[in-house]
Amino acid sequence: MAADVDKVFKALAAPERRLLLDRLRAENGQTLSQLCRHLDMTRQAVTRHLNLLEEATLVATIWQGREKLHYLNPMPIHEIAERWIGKYERGRLRALAELKSKLEEEENG
Amino acid sequence: MAESEFVYVTYIRTTPEKLWQALTEPEFTRKFWVATVQECDWKVGASWKLKAPDGRIADAGEVVEIDPPHKLVLTWQNHLFPEMTAEGFTRMTYLLEAKGSFVKLTLTHTMDKKDSKTIKAVSNGWPHLLASLKSLLETGEALEGSDRWPEGI
Numbered sequence: 001m002a003a004d005v006d007k008v009f010k011a012l013a014a015p016e017r018r019l020l021l022d023r024l025r026a027e028n029g030q031t032l033s034q035l036c037r038h039l040d041m042t043r044q045a046v047t048r049h050l051n052l053l054e055e056a057t058l059v060a061t062i063w064q065g066r067e068k069l070h071y072l073n074p075m076p077i078h079e080i081a082e083r084w085i086g087k088y089e090r091g092r093l094r095a096l097a098e099l100k101s102k103l104e105e106e107e108n109g
Numbered sequence: 110m111a112e113s114e115f116v117y118v119t120y121i122r123t124t125p126e127k128l129w130q131a132l133t134e135p136e137f138t139r140k141f142w143v144a145t146v147q148e149c150d151w152k153v154g155a156s157w158k159l160k161a162p163d164g165r166i167a168d169a170g171e172v173v174e175i176d177p178p179h180k181l182v183l184t185w186q187n188h189l190f191p192e193m194t195a196e197g198f199t200r201m202t203y204l205l206e207a208k209g210s211f212v213k214l215t216l217t218h219t220m221d222k223k224d225s226k227t228i229k230a231v232s233n234g235w236p237h238l239l240a241s242l243k244s245l246l247e248t249g250e251a252l253e254g255s256d257r258w259p260e261g262i
Binding site: 028029057060062071073074075078079082 | 114115116117118119120215217236237239240243252
């Protein structure tokens with residue numbers, strides 16, 4: 001069950017799953033119950049999405065006693081970036097991304 | 110659970126023995142771990158040092174638990190940046206599990222302090238090091254730039 005790229009892209013191709021990744025990014029190491037809070041999804045749906053994310057290795061889990069903790073695992077996304085983004089492009093891309101978020105902030109603010 | 114922590118998982122097409130070797134032996138770490146070497150007797154209680162190519166100690170700690178080629182737990186304190194040294198020890202764990210023709214490597218790095226600067230710094234560094242380690246074991250070549258100590262540090 002090594003992370004294949006198809007699984008990673010499929011797992012990312014759903015807003016609910018990206019939302020779960022965002023939640024883990026904000027607070028890493030959450031249980032299923034913690035993740036279910038403030039989400040407009042059934043526990044079963046969250047479980048199903050987490051399983052897909054785990055299968056794609058976008059989420060890593062660790063058992064602590066009887067609690068299963070979920071962590072955002074950036075490795076597959078890093079490997080994808082590494083494959084298509086050259087070393088020298090990285091600085092320019094970061095500068096562009098910063099410019100974009102700055103301009104959008106001004107627009108909204 | 111610890112206050113600052115991350116868990117990274119990567120699957121590498123290799124054996125636990127080869128991965129263990131790559132994580133501990135200088136001839137491998139030099140190639141993917143920015144030219145650093147580790148000094149350690151690899152037994153419980155032994156001191157552990159990660160040395161920069163110029164001989165400076167970058168990080169140091171102690172072996173807490175060791176079970177080759179399955180598990181290694183180290184205490185880990187940064188020595189290059191005073192604000193990180195002041196935070197004291199973090200704890201780093203490698204877990205190696207054979208899964209078919211792959212080895213699942215789980216890296217955990219934790220600290221009992223909120224918003225640890227050390228954890229933030231290592232969490233930025235590890236993905237590239239692990240990706241480079243994977244590339245080294247699967248293709249024989251580490252990723253570009255990961256065989257050199259970063260300039261200015």
